[in-house]
Amino acid sequence: MRPKIYLFGDSITEESFVEGGWGSSLAHHFSRTLDVVLRGYSGYNTRWALKVIERVFPALESGCGGDADAPLAVTVFFGANDACLPDRCSAFQHVPVHEYKLNLHSIISFLKKKWPKTLVLLITPPPIDEDARIRHPYVENPMGLPERTNEAAGYYANACVAVAEECGIPVVDLWTKMQHCPGWQTAYLSDGLHLAHSGNRIVFEEVVMKLREGGLSLESLPVDLPLIADIDPNDPLTAFQES
């Protein structure tokens, strides 16, 4: 069976197979080596993610699958909703930052207990363009104030990076990375929160780099069945003999 990578997260994961999305780019990149499995849940924070994690990654019948079913990697990409401010219009999605940290630890523990060898890769929430958030509210916003701020998103991003260090796992610090580019607000974000085309590209490139550092790359992964370039035009069928 071809190995898998799960993408577990919120809307930025659920929408990752949009045209030019980071999820579909991963699936294309690994088209003969890995299955990229989408587990994105729009609007979810880490508290809700923990409520459903056993349904997202269900136990197999005993004796079936087992370690063979373990994915090679899982990306865990939450925080954008946790970081909603508790006194603004999306307060119901807010999770305090100390709970966010604990929840990330619990998600990682769950995955590592289930699949000890699986690479768990954290991704921080992206930066926030507050002006755009005022123009693109998800719910009615009578206050006219952004439901998320870039400063608050930064606290959650820092917390995510800290959790990765505490657990000894890799992290893509998207909040910091994106802000290195002047004009990130419109270059990388479509509505002040979700990813524009170039933002998707960054996530794809960063995830590929972290996977590579973790030993998962096109060079190291076996190809599923002979490549056309390795098939002898004078005797094609020998390529398909089972060893």
Next chain:
Amino acid sequence: MRPKIYLFGDSITEESFVEGGWGSSLAHHFSRTLDVVLRGYSGYNTRWALKVIERVFPALESGCGGDADAPLAVTVFFGANDACLPDRCSAFQHVPVHEYKLNLHSIISFLKKKWPKTLVLLITPPPIDEDARIRHPYVENPMGLPERTNEAAGYYANACVAVAEECGIPVVDLWTKMQHCPGWQTAYLSDGLHLAHSGNRIVFEEVVMKLREGGLSLESLPVDLPLIADIDPNDPLTAFQES
């Protein structure tokens, strides 16, 4: 476990997660309902597909998975390579049309025996723009003649449609559908064979329509975990209680 759709075919399937590709569009469309699993093998014809089909869709250990592992649908999209002419530069990929028909029958029988309830959806090869094929040869082409012709592709498309009728299964007749549009050569194809952006769009739309006719649509498929729109902002956690 979330149900699956397999995409089984040649390069037009393998490349279906490119930006705007029909595979990634399907994955995006069904982002909360189905896993779209890529099993595309560039250059393969139906003869080679049959040599590897048991490795593409391996048997599970007895007692494990079983019917629960059956995908809801499999797209079978071969013929573009079978239709290479036997006296041109890609002759090693050629499969005679009568063998192509038999091979399609064998592929369908394999899938139907393994998973009797699974919807098997055939897709015919696309039309061929011969001028573009001369400009984009896959292998050295000293003759300067196209390795595929539109007329030959049409024989294979007709054979594919006939097999679908013989088996009582749905088919997307891409060869005919695309030629309804004047300028299909460049509107739908990127190199006279593979799909341009608009060509990918057609395949996506046709596959979604055939799946819908087979009872598989966003309206009929259960959503994986509560949608944000169905979560009560005043009491979010009730949405996550297991019934």
